[in-house]
Amino acid sequence: DTGVSQDPRHKITKRGQNVTFRCDPISEHNRLYWYRQTLGQGPEFLTYFQNEAQLEKSRLLSDRFSAERPKGSFSTLEIQRTEQGDSAMYLCASSLGGTSGSFDEQYFGPGTRLTVT
Amino acid sequence: AQSVTQLDSHVSVSEGTPVLLRCNYSSSYSPSLFWYVQHPNKGLQLLLKYTSAATLVKGINGFEAEFKKSETSFHLTKPSAHMSDAAEYFCVVSDVTGTASKLTFGTGTRLQVTL
Numbered sequence: 001d002t003g004v005s006q007d008p009r010h011k012i013t014k015r016g017q018n019v020t021f022r023c024d025p026i027s028e029h030n031r032l033y034w035y036r037q038t039l040g041q042g043p044e045f046l047t048y049f050q051n052e053a054q055l056e057k058s059r060l061l062s063d064r065f066s067a068e069r070p071k072g073s074f075s076t077l078e079i080q081r082t083e084q085g086d087s088a089m090y091l092c093a094s095s096l097g098g099t100s101g102s103f104d105e106q107y108f109g110p111g112t113r114l115t116v117t
Numbered sequence: 118a119q120s121v122t123q124l125d126s127h128v129s130v131s132e133g134t135p136v137l138l139r140c141n142y143s144s145s146y147s148p149s150l151f152w153y154v155q156h157p158n159k160g161l162q163l164l165l166k167y168t169s170a171a172t173l174v175k176g177i178n179g180f181e182a183e184f185k186k187s188e189t190s191f192h193l194t195k196p197s198a199h200m201s202d203a204a205e206y207f208c209v210v211s212d213v214t215g216t217a218s219k220l221t222f223g224t225g226t227r228l229q230v231t232l
Contacts, residue, residue, distance in 0.1 A: 004160065035220075042207050042222025043161070056219070091161070095218065104218055108153075108161040 002026060004109035006092050012115045013082055020078045021112045025094030032075050033106060034067055035091040036060065043091050049075060050097060082116045089113050119144045121191075121208045123223035131231050136180075136195040138226045140208030143189065149211040150191045151220075152182055156204045164206075167191065178202070203230045
C-alpha cells in the first residue's frame with residue numbers, strides 16, 4: 001500500500017502526559033498537512049510543511065503542540081501536557097506541490113484517534 | 118475568510134433513489150470547491166473538485182456537483198443511491214494562499230442508505 005500512513009491508529013493517554021504521532025506521506029509528495037477532527041465536526045487545518053519547512057500554523061496550534069518534518073519525509077506531531085480538550089482524530093495529508101497558488105490534491109491518512117482521560 | 122455551510126447534518130435515502138447533499142459557500146473571490154467522503158475507519162477521499170472550469174463537475178462513483186455562483190451553492194447529487202454510499206460527506210473550500218492549499222471543511226452530512 002503506497003498511501004499515507006499514520007501511527008498509532010489509536011492512543012489513550014492520561015491528562016498531563018505527552019504524546020507523539022507519526023505520519024508517513026506518499027513518498028514523492030513534498031507537502032504535508034496536519035488536521036484535527038473533533039466529534040461531529042469537519043477536519044480543521046493545523047499546520048503545513050513544504051519539504052522540511054513549516055510554512056504555516058493555525059491559531060488552533062497552541063504552544064503545547066509542535067510538529068516537525070526533519071528530512072522532508074515523515075512528520076511527527078507532539079502534544080505536551082495533554083488536556084481532555086485535545087481528544088480528537090488527528091489527520092495527516094500529503095500532496096505533490098504544484099506552482100504557487102495552484103490547488104494540489106491532498107491524500108489523507110486514516111488518522112490517529114487520541115483519547116485523553 | 119472563506120467558509121462552507123452544509124445544510125443537513127443527516128440525510129437518509131432508500132437504495133435506488135436520488136441523493137442530494139446541500140452545500141453553500143462564502144468566498145470573497147472565485148473559490149475552489151470540493152466534496153470529500155469519509156467511510157468509517159478509512160481516510161478521507163476526494164469525490165470531485167471544482168476549480169473554475171466547467172460548472173457541472175463529475176466525480177467518482179456516479180456523483181456530480183454543480184457550481185452555481187448566483188446561489189453560492191455546490192450541491193452534491195447522485196441519481197441512484199447504493200448501500201456502499203453510506204458515509205460522511207464533507208463540502209470543502211480551498212484557500213490558496215502562497216504555496217499552500219489549506220482546506221476548510223464543512224461540518225459534514227451523514228448519508229444513510231436504507232433498503
